Amino acid sequence: MTTIERPTRGFADLAEKDRVAGQLYTDPEIFAEEMRKIFYRTWVWVAHESEVPEAGSFKTTQVGDQPVIVTRDRKGNFNTLLNRCRHRGATVCDQRSGKANGFTCPYHNWSYTLDGRLRGIPYPDGYEGVVEKNDFPLQKLRTESYLGMIFATFNHEIEPLEDHLGDAKIWMERFLKQSNGFPTKVLGSHKFRFKGNWKIQLENTTDGYHFPMVHKSWMASVDAETANMMSFMDDPAAQTHALGNGHSVAIMAAAHADLDVDDGSEEIQPRFQHLVDELAEAGESPERIRRYMRSMHGCGFNLNMFPNIAMSSSFFRVLIPISVDVTEVWHMAIGMEGGPESINRERLRIHEHFQGPFGFGSPDDAEGWDRVQIGAGGNPNMPILVNRGENREFTTEEGWPTSHVTDETGMRESYGMWKRMMSDD
Ligand code: FES
Numbered sequence: 001m002t003t004i005e006r007p008t009r010g011f012a013d014l015a016e017k018d019r020v021a022g023q024l025y026t027d028p029e030i031f032a033e034e035m036r037k038i039f040y041r042t043w044v045w046v047a048h049e050s051e052v053p054e055a056g057s058f059k060t061t062q063v064g065d066q067p068v069i070v071t072r073d074r075k076g077n078f079n080t081l082l083n084r085c086r087h088r089g090a091t092v093c094d095q096r097s098g099k100a101n102g103f104t105c106p107y108h109n110w111s112y113t114l115d116g117r118l119r120g121i122p123y124p125d126g127y128e129g130v131v132e133k134n135d136f137p138l139q140k141l142r143t144e145s146y147l148g149m150i151f152a153t154f155n156h157e158i159e160p161l162e163d164h165l166g167d168a169k170i171w172m173e174r175f176l177k178q179s180n181g182f183p184t185k186v187l188g189s190h191k192f193r194f195k196g197n198w199k200i201q202l203e204n205t206t207d208g209y210h211f212p213m214v215h216k217s218w219m220a221s222v223d224a225e226t227a228n229m230m231s232f233m234d235d236p237a238a239q240t241h242a243l244g245n246g247h248s249v250a251i252m253a254a255a256h257a258d259l260d261v262d263d264g265s266e267e268i269q270p271r272f273q274h275l276v277d278e279l280a281e282a283g284e285s286p287e288r289i290r291r292y293m294r295s296m297h298g299c300g301f302n303l304n305m306f307p308n309i310a311m312s313s314s315f316f317r318v319l320i321p322i323s324v325d326v327t328e329v330w331h332m333a334i335g336m337e338g339g340p341e342s343i344n345r346e347r348l349r350i351h352e353h354f355q356g357p358f359g360f361g362s363p364d365d366a367e368g369w370d371r372v373q374i375g376a377g378g379n380p381n382m383p384i385l386v387n388r389g390e391n392r393e394f395t396t397e398e399g400w401p402t403s404h405v406t407d408e409t410g411m412r413e414s415y416g417m418w419k420r421m422m423s424d425d
């Protein structure tokens with residue numbers, strides 16, 4: 001059951017196959033309808049299991065514009081609870097993450113268990129015969145996880161998470177191979193906001209077209225081998241697949257798309273020699289060291305899962321829509337739980353170099369997104385084009401519409417899903 005309802009308006013026509021109206025970035029009514037028809041109805045990524053590692057661990061985040069708490073309870077189950085007291089609606093938890101036995105609302109101290117049951121009411125005599133505790137738990141979202149990725153939804157009648165993920169699951173599995181057989185762990189995260197609509201960021205994840213232009217300064221800051229790996233503009237193996245349900249994958253470095261497949265042609269980069277020496281000294285075999293070194297670059301593709309989570313390089317990118325023209329982005333660096341610490345450390349440095357606040361990559365992206373918002377606001381009726389590569393799109397044997405990585409196949413997939421969801425009543 002979808003539990004949050006707002007008045008409906010028909011906006012689905014504003015997205016066509018090859019273009020969308022600029023209003024999609026600027027109209028607050030469209031934003032409100034997106035919350036109701038997309039973010040309250042589908043599976044939304046809320047946490048990685050390593051962020052809530054043991055009983056009592058919790059993290060706060062949002063599903064659409066609604067504040068939620070993700071918890072691991074005493075039985076080890078994951079819960080997603082609306083962060084809204086059943087008394088008069090105050091948020092019951094304002095910490096980003098931590099460990100707790102439960103949650104006590106700071107306003108009048110109603111207290112709740114880790115799975116949301118109302119445990120205690122102070123001065124209860126005024127509630128005798130008035131409030132039955134069982135009737136007032138924190139609202140619970142349906143919560144499921146796949147490969148350590150936890151998703152939640154207000155829609156209790158939705159299809160199982162795995163059906164929603166569909167063919168994206170194949171790519172999630174490939175992405176996680178960079179953990180080299182160890183459990184994946186979130187090493188840390190940082191957030192920022194940009195002054196633009198959430199879909200501008202959603203588009204960016206599988207937009208290979210901007211890479212050589214926007215990321216020129218990053219290309220100039222890395223060694224020749226890394227720059228070569230990312231010069232995919234003329235590489236026919238660099239493709240974008242539409243995976244269905246709004247998901248897409250953009251493969252930049254095909255040789256890294258499945259780390260278990262190694263044709264032996266890749267040279268290990270000299271800049272990693274200190275790690276090779278360190279691991280050899282620790283007794284790791286040459287084969288194992290080679291596997292580690294190849295995983296250092298991340299997965300070689302960007303996987304975009306509609307509506308709010310991307311897996312790229314060695315990080316998750318989480319989208320949180322704040323308002324029609326403000327979006328929060330979380331970059332969460334991932335590493336190995338139990339693997340060599342030197343690799344996790346080096347990965348963090350690589351991550352900072354591109355995604356960090358002082359990095360050479362993401363700040364340049366954000367500049368582009370701000371500009372799109374300003375331009376779209378100038379004339380919201382003028383269309384935004386997503387037609388690049390329509391003339392060369394084909395379907396693979398898996399049934400995936402496919403074109404070159406610089407084409408806008410991924411965006412067309414996302415907007416197709418957007419249109420379907422916005423058409424539903
Ligand atoms: S609003 Fe939470 S106890 Fe009153």
Ligand SMILES: [Fe+2]
Pocket residue numbers: 204210211214215361365
């Ligand atoms: Fe970029």
